[in-house]
Amino acid sequence: MGKKAGYHHGNLRAALVEAALAILEADGLPGLTLRRVAAQAGVSHAAPAHHFPNLQALLTALATIAFERFTQSMARARARAKPDPESQVRAAGRGYLAFARSHPALFRLMFSAGDLDWQDQALQAAGAAAFRQLQEISAPFADLLGLAGETDRRELERLIWASAHGYAHLAIDGKMPATGNPPDVARFLSKR
Amino acid sequence: MGKKAGYHHGNLRAALVEAALAILEADGLPGLTLRRVAAQAGVSHAAPAHHFPNLQALLTALATIAFERFTQSMARARARAKPDPESQVRAAGRGYLAFARSHPALFRLMFSAGDLDWQDQALQAAGAAAFRQLQEISAPFADLLGLAGETDRRELERLIWASAHGYAHLAIDGKMPATGNPPDVARFLSKR
DNA sequence: AACTCAAACTTGACAGTGACAAGATTCGGC
DNA sequence: GCCGAATCTTGTCACTGTCAAGTTTGAGTT
Numbered sequence: 001m002g003k004k005a006g007y008h009h010g011n012l013r014a015a016l017v018e019a020a021l022a023i024l025e026a027d028g029l030p031g032l033t034l035r036r037v038a039a040q041a042g043v044s045h046a047a048p049a050h051h052f053p054n055l056q057a058l059l060t061a062l063a064t065i066a067f068e069r070f071t072q073s074m075a076r077a078r079a080r081a082k083p084d085p086e087s088q089v090r091a092a093g094r095g096y097l098a099f100a101r102s103h104p105a106l107f108r109l110m111f112s113a114g115d116l117d118w119q120d121q122a123l124q125a126a127g128a129a130a131f132r133q134l135q136e137i138s139a140p141f142a143d144l145l146g147l148a149g150e151t152d153r154r155e156l157e158r159l160i161w162a163s164a165h166g167y168a169h170l171a172i173d174g175k176m177p178a179t180g181n182p183p184d185v186a187r188f189l190s191k192r
Numbered sequence: 193m194g195k196k197a198g199y200h201h202g203n204l205r206a207a208l209v210e211a212a213l214a215i216l217e218a219d220g221l222p223g224l225t226l227r228r229v230a231a232q233a234g235v236s237h238a239a240p241a242h243h244f245p246n247l248q249a250l251l252t253a254l255a256t257i258a259f260e261r262f263t264q265s266m267a268r269a270r271a272r273a274k275p276d277p278e279s280q281v282r283a284a285g286r287g288y289l290a291f292a293r294s295h296p297a298l299f300r301l302m303f304s305a306g307d308l309d310w311q312d313q314a315l316q317a318a319g320a321a322a323f324r325q326l327q328e329i330s331a332p333f334a335d336l337l338g339l340a341g342e343t344d345r346r347e348l349e350r351l352i353w354a355s356a357h358g359y360a361h362l363a364i365d366g367k368m369p370a371t372g373n374p375p376d377v378a379r380f381l382s383k384r
Numbered sequence: 385a386a387c388t389c390a391a392a393c394t395t396g397a398c399a400g401t402g403a404c405a406a407g408a409t410t411c412g413g414c
Numbered sequence: 415g416c417c418g419a420a421t422c423t424t425g426t427c428a429c430t431g432t433c434a435a436g437t438t439t440g441a442g443t444t
Contacts, residue, residue, distance in 0.1 A: 012392080030306065034431065044394050046432085051392095055431065104305075111365060113300060114222065118366075158359065158368060159375035163351055166358025173303055174310075176350060183351035189380055204421080226402065236423050238403085243421095247402065 013051040015041045020062055021106075028105045029112070034058065059109060060117045066106040067126035073099035074133045085140040089186040092137045093164045097182050100168035107172060111165075134161050145189060160185055205243040207233045212254055213298075220297045221304070226250065251301060252309045258298040259318035265291035266325045277332040281378040284329045285356045289374050292360035299364060303357075326353050337381060352377055 019040040023032050034055055035045045052058040077095030081087045100107040109115065116123065138157040147153050167182040211232040215224050226247055227237045244250040269287030273279045292299040301307065308315065330349040339345050359374040 028306065033429085035429080043392095046395080047393055049393095049432075053432095108305060111361065113296075113365065114220065155375045156380065159355055159377065159380060162358035162362060162368075162375060163355040164358065165362055166354035166356065166360075167350065168358075169303065169361060170354060170357055173305065176354075183347045183354060185351065188348065188351060225400085227400080237401095238424080239422055241403075241422095245403095 012041065012043060012047065016048055016051060016058070017061055017065065020058060021065070024062065024105045024109070025103070029109060032059075056115060056117050059112075059115050060120045060123050062106070063110050063116050064120070064123045064126045066103070066110050067123070067130050069103070069106070070096075070099045070110065071126070071130045071133055074130070078133070078137070085137070085144045086186040086190060088137040089141050089160060090184060092133060093160075093167075093182050093185065095133075096164040097168050097171060100172050101178075104172040107168065111169075131161075134164075141186065141189075156189075204233065204235065204239065208240055208243060208250070209253055209257070212250060213257070216254065216297045216301070217295070221301060224251075248307060248309050251304075251307050252312045252315050254298070255302050255308050256312070256315045256318045258295070258302050259315070259322050261295070261298070262288075262291045262302065263318070263322045263325055266322070270325070270329070277329070277336045278378040278382060280329040281333050281352060282376060284325060285352075285359075285374050285377065287325075288356040289360050289363065292364050293370075296364040299360065303361075323353075326356075333378065333381075348381075 016037055020032060020037045023036055023040060034048055037058070038045050038047050041047075048058065052061065074092050074095035077091040077098065078088055081091035118124065118127075135157060138160050139153070141160075142153045142156050145156070147156060163185050164182065167176060170176045171178070171182075208229055212224060212229045215228055215232060226240055229250070230237050230239050233239075240250065244253065266284050266287035269283040269290065270280055273283035310316065310319075327349060330352055331345070333352075334345045334348050337348070339348060355377050356374065359368060362368045363370070363374075
């Protein structure tokens with residue numbers, strides 16, 4: 001509905017983000033330059049400056065979107081799974097990995113060192129929402145394991161996050177199988 | 193002795209690597225440029241080309257050294273620890289994390305996506321040696337857990353690697369506590 | 385309905401990057 | 415002692431992000 005109207009002037013910001021996402025999918029992070037983004041959006045090389053003061057700001061906007069989709073990927077997987085703690089942990093892990101595998105460049109961007117502005121409110125919120133998914137599946141699982149102490153529960157949370165994150169990272173770097181499920185933390189931790 | 197002799201002509205390759213390591217520690221990956229490396233080594237901007245055909249080759253050499261030090265970090269930690277499987281797993285995890293925390297830029301470089309030439313023999317060897325450390329601690333621990341099937345043993349190996357890797361990555365990104373130990377996989381897996 | 389003015393966009397420039405092409409230099413082997 | 419070849423320098427190119435100016439456009443006010 002009509003938000004696309006007006007090109008010479010229009011909703012450039014959204015067009016830039018869309019163009020950047022397309023380039024990212026096609027050529028990865030190194031292929032993403034402000035000038036290419038501008039060109040693909042049909043504007044001059046300095047046009048983005050009015051919507052994003054610098055490259056980091058554009059990357060931050062992209063990462064924010066990425067975190068939102070990432071959260072959705074975990075939420076979708078969880079919704080399809082059974083509600084018991086073990087299944088939920090497994091599902092979140094699959095959602096984590098699925099996003100990384102289908103959008104490796106976005107995933108790398110989300111966790112790239114200094115390229116992002118973590119002072120940005122929207123990015124912080126999107127990141128926190130993603131982390132909340134992990135807290136939501138971790139707590140019931142800690143109960144199942146009978147972990148009472150806060151320290152133990154936090155440690156379990158970190159272990160679940162770290163293993164999912166590490167596996168995803170190694171997988172998109174070709175160090176883990178390109179298909180198949182991640183190691184089943186839930187099974188290893190609960191059985192026996 | 194005296195390998196340093198001769199400067200106008202000399203052992204430039206080693207000097208370049210040393211300069212690059214210094215810059216990496218000081219300013220991180222984005223601060224590392226061929227021209228700065230050349231300047232710090234006291235040669236012209238095009239001098240590195242004869243020793244490293246392109247930037248990727250230099251980064252690959254750096255990553256190779258990084259993997260060697262990384263392996264040593266794990267080996268040192270293991271040597272200081274008791275020989276039982278649990279302690280060895282814990283120690284390797286600490287060594288993994290210790291290296292990442294004290295050389296974050298090198299660690300990131302080692303696992304940076306397309307910046308490295310994994311066809312390079314030296315890099316492959318150094319990477320394999322590091323991975324071997326994980327296999328060495330994983331096998332006895334699998335025995336301890338009574339895992340017989342090859343699939344299960346491989347899955348455990350991957351879980352240990354992934355959790356160590358993920359925690360290290362998240363730690364140097366500020367998403368995990370800056371000090372303290374990683375989650376104790378060995379304890380979670382064996383107790384109860 | 386005309387006018388103003390700020391926002392959006394363009395053009396142009398600058399320092400810095402990696403890579404390449406030629407030249408200059410210096411060392412090692414005969 | 416001298417010649418060839420490896421090493422290093424100088425110069426240049428296309429490309430990058432960022433800034434400083436101009437130019438266009440559209441929305442709000444009177």
